[in-house]
Amino acid sequence: MTPPSRPKLSLRASLFGRFSLADTGHDLRPLPQQPKGPISMVMRLGAMGVLLGRTTRLVFSARTDKGDTLRLAHKFANGSAVFIVVAMSFVGMIMVYQSTVQLNRAVGDTQLVGAAFLKLLVRVLGPTVIGMLIACRIGAGIAAEIAAMAVTDQLDALRLCAADPIEVLMVPRLRAGIIAALSLVIIGSCASALAGMTTGVVLFSMSPSTFWNFELIDNADLVQGIAKAFVYGVTVPIVAGAVGLSARGGAAGVGRATTDAVVGCSFAIVVLDSLISLMSHVVAGL
Amino acid sequence: MIEYDRVSISLGGQPVLRDISFSIEAGEIFCIIGKSGVGKSVMIKQLVGLLRPDSGAIRFEGQDVCGMDERGLMALRRECGMVFQQATLFDSMTCLENVALPLRVHYDLPEHRAQERAMGYLAQLGVSHLAEREPAALGPGLRKLVAIARTMTLQPKALLFDEPTTGLDPLAARKFDKLVKGPLARAGITQVVVSHDVRSVFDIADRVVMLHEGEVRFLGTSGELSECEDRVVRGFIEGKPEL
Known part of the structure; x- marks a missing residue:
């Protein structure tokens, strides 16, 4: 009898190296030689795309406890709130201080500092800076937790409990990431605006009513800001999760995964910010 | 019930198993022994689809594990549970x-x-008092018992143990042997035990396979194992390394 030949490595299995995230029974072994450089980057991006596809497919149908999502959302948002409020307050203070000083020098009129700052905060500063902070705080946490499970066979144990690691680990983190990102962007932006106003009032004798000038903000700015917060809420758990799921090699592997997650999430946020801004400019002329 | 048919696998470019064939009957306690790195754990990981052989077939109740899709593997893993070395x-x-x-x-x-x-399963194994404890606070023996309880919840037909007595004190190891020979065997569960613990193997095994350099070196009952004259087998069971 001729033994059946081993199925060839699928693209999905190749992308994930040690195991198939899809758990579809493709080859689970390490590739003999892990590619490096641009090929590795393309493979990682592919892995993240596959993970995003599988996780979003399960977002509404996953059989996980709904409480998991709320617990994680609370953990993500509550654990990062103070850090983000403090950091964004400093960002607001610095931005208002610097822009007022420069405008004073250049044109001698600081009437529009508040309006310009608030527009910038809603469109870019709020979602993007908070996205980066979320990448450091939440992304690192997700990557470290999942990587620690990966290097201690806990992911295999999950599979053997007839549970899909993506359904059990990734879906609640994706849902919680979106909830946390949206709430943190709102809270952090408010803190930044308040700190900016305080700086204007205390250091430059600006009147609060002059600072709270929303004339430059329109619906498109709000939509863009919320869209960015939503996209970063998806990006951080997916990038961090993909890095964590493919971790191997004990404590050093967990450390590598955590670093890679912070770098990957931050890089993705910068690139996505540019893409979303460019798209809104090209499509809607905003 | 379980059949390995000319199974070969390489890891990291190195051949680990070559043309391995044997079968395991329903209700049997079957031990896999051999030196570290010989591929014992690989054997059982292949059975639950965590690894794929390069060639050959693995069948569980007549169904080819290697050809199973995601849904098939999920169903298989309900019927064939595994307890890892680290619980x-x-x-x-x-x-x-x-x-x-x-x-x-x-x-x-x-x-x-x-x-x-779940509480019922913990009680069956005599560890219901650990219900509210965190695993990190438990010793390896208790962690393994909790892991066995977790595996039992899906009421598997077969249980795979990867070095269950490694890291346990002798009393805990014998307690594990009693569990395998007692309640688990009485429940009719087929048990495949990967082990280095020769005493445990002689205590529990109906049949034993010994792997050496990627091939089957011995296959037979534990009685036959104790009488085997093969130099490599004797060296292993008597703990005398080849120099």
Whole structure:
């Protein structure tokens, strides 16, 4: 009898190296030689795309406890709130201080500092800076937790409990990431605006009513800001999760995964910010 | 019930198993022994689809494991549970939540119902007092018992143990042997035990396979093992390394 030949490595299995995230029974072994450089980057991006596809497919149908999502959302948002409020307050203070000083020098009129700052905060500063902070705080946490499970066979144990690691680990983190990102962007932006106003009032004798000038903000700015917060809420758990799921090699592997997650999430946020801004400019002329 | 048919696999470019063939009967306690790195754990990981052989076939109740898709593997893993060497309990959950997890995920039971049933499995193994403890606070023997309870929740037909007595004190190891020979055997569960513990193997095994350099060196009952004159087999069971 001729033994059946081993199925060839699928693209999905190749992308994930040690195991198939899809758990579809493709080859689970390490590739003999892990590619490096641009090929590795393309493979990682592919892995993240596959993970995003599988996780979003399960977002509404996953059989996980709904409480998991709320617990994680609370953990993500509550654990990062103070850090983000403090950091964004400093960002607001610095931005208002610097822009007022420069405008004073250049044109001698600081009437529009508040309006310009608030527009910038809603469109870019709020979602993007908070996205980066979320990448450091939440992304690192997700990557470290999942990587620690990966290097201690806990992911295999999950599979053997007839549970899909993506359904059990990734879906609640994706849902919680979106909830946390949206709430943190709102809270952090408010803190930044308040700190900016305080700086204007205390250091430059600006009147609060002059600072709270929303004339430059329109619906498109709000939509863009919320869209960015939503996209970063998806990006951080997916990038961090993909890095964590493919971790191997004990404590050093967990450390590598955590670093890679912070770098990957931050890089993705910068690139996505540019893409979303460019798209809104090209499509809607905003 | 379980059949390995000319199974070969290489890891990292190195051949680990070559043309391995044997079968395991339903209800049998079957031990896999051999030196470290010989591929014992690989054998059982292949059986539950965590690794794929390069060639050959592995059948569980006549079904080819290698050809199974995701859904097939999920179904297989309900019938064929595995307890890892390090027990692999989820540290973020209590022992009770760990045991309830397969019930919650697989049978979609509400938390309290899953935990009620999970408590029953912990009680069967005499560790119900650990329900609210966190796994990280337990010793290796107790962690393994909780891991076995978790595996039992899906009422598997076969249980695979990866070096169950490694890291256990002699008393805990004998307790494990009693569990395998007692309640688990009485429940008619087929048990495949990967082990280095020769005493445990002689105590529990109906049949034993010894792997050496990627091939089957011995296959027979534990009685036949004790009388085997093969130099490599004798060296292993008497703990005398080849120099």
